[in-house]
Amino acid sequence: MKLPFKTYHRLIPVLTLLLLILAAGVQAQERAVTIPEGSFHSVLPEVEGEPHQIDAFKLDTTAVTNGEYLQFLKANPEWRRSQISPLFAGSDYLRHWEEDLRIGDKESPDQPVTRVSWFAANAYCGWQGGRLPTLNEWEFAAQAMDFENSTEANRFSSELIGWYSAVDTNSKSEVGSTGIENQYGVKDLFGLIMEWVEDFNPPVADDISLDCGTVGRMQGDPTVYSYAMSIRYITRMSFKPKSTTGMLGFRCAYDMSANEKEI
């Protein structure tokens, strides 16, 4: 189609405006990447031989930072430390921040936000036009690592277990700094914080009695990799929606369909 120059000219402001609107719409998701559909084996009991199927979705490449969370609080006073309902978080919610809208000296804006409850994480992601990733989505993204062989995977997992038992929440790194990245460019799924997922305590958790033998029973294949995975599942299963800890933050996920509509 050929349009006279004048028409083009007139379209420029309109196009610019359109672009701006689009940019605003996808701003929240600009750093999200698509995780294509696929399947994986989790450490939770499943029908034998049938891995979990995962539909394609989008996931933030980094965890939500203090700075980003501050913007959320500015726009949503009801989630500020002094305003939040005790139904939605314990008294340690954002304890390490200086004030409602001041991060303070203890942490930088680029460190991942922690001591946020599941309710708060949910609200943040909703505000961004997304949601928390499901447990299976998160784990599916987390296992999409490029290991050369199983020895390498086990060495990595062994280090990871070391991290679970020696994490220093008083000096967390900034997001994107761990150097750990999955095949799709999602960073810090390990080694920075633990992360909320939508169904952190799935119904099957009640059947998995947490005791001395649980790790052994959960491990489908007795590798260090699945051992590390079990520890992660078990730790998550102990949380309540109100729980907050200095080690627990989150990142958001987005449905593919939702994105298509906006774009």
Place this chain on the structure above:
Amino acid sequence: MKFFKNISIITFILFFIAGLMNLQAQTQEYKIDGMTFGMPEAKVYTDDYDGPPVVGEYVTMLPKLAKLDYEGNKHHHVRLDTFTQEIEVASGVRYRAWTFGGMVPGPVIHVKEGDRITFTMKNRSDEMVEITQPIAEMMQQSEGQGGPSANLEVQASVNGSESADPSPYLRQIRENNYMGTKSAIMPMPHSMDFHSGTVAKDDKWRTIAPGETIEFDWVANYPGTYIYHCGTPSVLMHTAMGQHGVVVVSPKDGYETDEKVDEEYVVVQSEYYLKKGSGDLYQYDFDAAQNKRPSHVVFNGHQTILHDQPLTANAGERVRIHFSNNGPSLTSSFHVIGGIFDRVWMEGHPFNEMRGMQTVLLGASNSATIEFIVPEEGKYILIDHEFADAEKGATGTLVAGPKK
């Protein structure tokens, strides 16, 4: 429309009744052979308690054990919070331990056969818990704070006996902080499993998240020395990280030799699986733990503590040691160089008596109450006679003075 409304009301009432029946279905307390079973359901709640992390008049630091000073049975109120502390476990070796009460092993809880214990534990692993400040300050700090149970335990113990120290353990740490404890944060789910308690583990030994508190009762039905430990998976990791200790349940009718015993001690053997971390600190070595290759095997949590601060006695005296192998994974062949065990009560039960033993073999979470007569002035070495473990630290000294 009205019909539906009625249905919903009826449904509601039915649910309500079902709920009540569910409550009533809790096990009632009952007795078998003089022992008490059927404890009330554990309570899990959230409060702002930040007072003394260890409370209990009969909760003390290793290794000295005082005789119980009360007649008959007692209802104890014990608080033992779980939290992270950086500790020294050998010269130059420090790591951030997961603790019950601030040290490894946790404190000794001393009760009598038949005693009832109301136990409270808050998971304070997301909190910097300072254990070396005076208890009065801690109590002041926590005043006016907290939910249903804040200060309850402190008051209970204080009221129980006016002059008693509500937390001798914390005083002992202040006086003798040989691990050089420093507070740290490492938020993890934790739980408490008392081998001395007979209960349903999916209720009482439940895992609680950081910030939560669990409260439950148990009755010391059997005499002996029993370990306690965190039962949250990976149990290997949680126990190797330091979450274990012992309960000494003195038999209600005593041991036959009670009148003759001069010194009474508690010695706990355990393993550490540590490797150098990124900074100066050490950290958990998963591979070593899986393959049962400890970096340190120790008595009372520290490689040299029982040499730096030896047990003491005099020639001619009868020494009693409640010895527990807390593992997590190895056996112990406990021996005293220069002595023969005059009595050995396996697991500390007075019925399980053996005599004239050189060594007592204990699996992980086995214990024995042993007695020996100190023959003459000099040094006696307590040792795990599995020498690979002895050379990793499982030794201690008893220094004997002249005969009195």
